[in-house]
Amino acid sequence: MTTLFSGIEQYENTIAIIDENQNPISYQKLCNDAQALTLEYQHSKQLVFIRAQNNYATVLAYVACVLAGFPVLLVANENQVQLDELISRYHPNIVVTTDTSKPIFKLLNQTDIKLHSELSHLLSTSGSTGSPKLVKLSHGNIKANCDGIIKYLDLTAEDRGITSLPIHYSYGLSLLNIHLRIGASIVLTELSVVNESFWELYKKHKVTSFSGVPYSFQSLESTRFDFNDYPSTRYVTQAGGKLSTTSILHFAKQLKDNNNQFFVMYGQTEASPRISYLPPKYVFEY
Structure with a gap:
């Protein structure tokens, strides 16, 4: 039987997980x-x-x-x-x-x-x-969904994610799935995205992407957060509900300053999470 993670042993000594104690696990x-x-x-x-x-x-x-x-x-x-x-x-x-x-x-x-x-x-x-x-x-279902996301995010084994959402939540689980399927790595933490220690971890481990729901971005915006302070960031994704156009443009502009991308997504649990997205080049026409 071919499963979502069949073949991941080929990545051998590559780091898969940086655990909650910051230990690298191959x-x-x-x-x-x-x-x-x-x-x-x-x-x-x-x-x-x-x-x-x-x-x-x-x-x-x-x-x-x-x-x-x-x-x-x-x-x-x-x-x-x-x-x-x-x-x-x-x-x-x-x-x-x-x-x-x-x-x-x-x-x-x-x-x-x-x-x-x-x-x-x-x-x-x-x-x-x-x-x-x-x-x-x-x-x-789950393999096709992951492969589609990996393709349009242009995800590679060089990428590193972080658990900015709970793993038991379909969007949070999707983050784990795509990174492990492609041989990338992910940092595990229970810290809130408004906790300074979360962003210290993010910077220390050179995380390349951030994913959040509307509340995540609203909370960050209220603290004058700026993705330009985290130069390892390559792209950002948003799903889990409608984020205001003002907030989308606010963060998309930050990312564009360094030629990075903001992906607005839509998903339904019934069809596997994250089933559609707006190509970043169209965000400013949103």
Whole structure:
């Protein structure tokens, strides 16, 4: 089975992750750790829920499940009520905790669940009712979405991202997916984008892109933030709702000063996140 991360072992000693303690982790270590995690569960396809945080334990558990072909759902670690409701409704085989340096796989249900062979990801959406529902994505869905984003961002193995959004959020997960799929790297942090320490990490590790939702940019704009203070930045993406034209032009102008790009995007969980974008050359006609 070809999965989203099939073949990432080829990147070997290239840095995949800079973890929450600022330790560099290679693709080789990530793959070795991931394969060791799922060995005892390979006898059948498992439905796995991960209590997600922006840390290495979460990334390791997630990559392990994807490589093993286990359908996976990431749930906010702190949202116990939502997790309990989802467990009660969907009866996953395994729930993974990520509060320690290595994820802990807890077997909850030994029943063989009938899972489609192409089922890869479950993404949470409230829909119009406010109750949690799960969108099903196939291996083909998630790979095509990532490859499309990688192509129009011109992403390469030289790029480095940062977790400016929660990994359990579809947009935040997409950031992780595209970087690992292409052999790039990503810095893990739980810090808010309005925390000075976030931008110290950004500058220290020469992060090449920033991604945010409207609230992210509104908060930065209120602090007189300027991307020109972070010369490693190559491009910026915005999705997760409508950002005002004034704010779009404000940040696009900053980036244009250094020949960098601002991508305005639109996405729906049901079609995989980030399904369309405005080419940066048209932003000033927006």
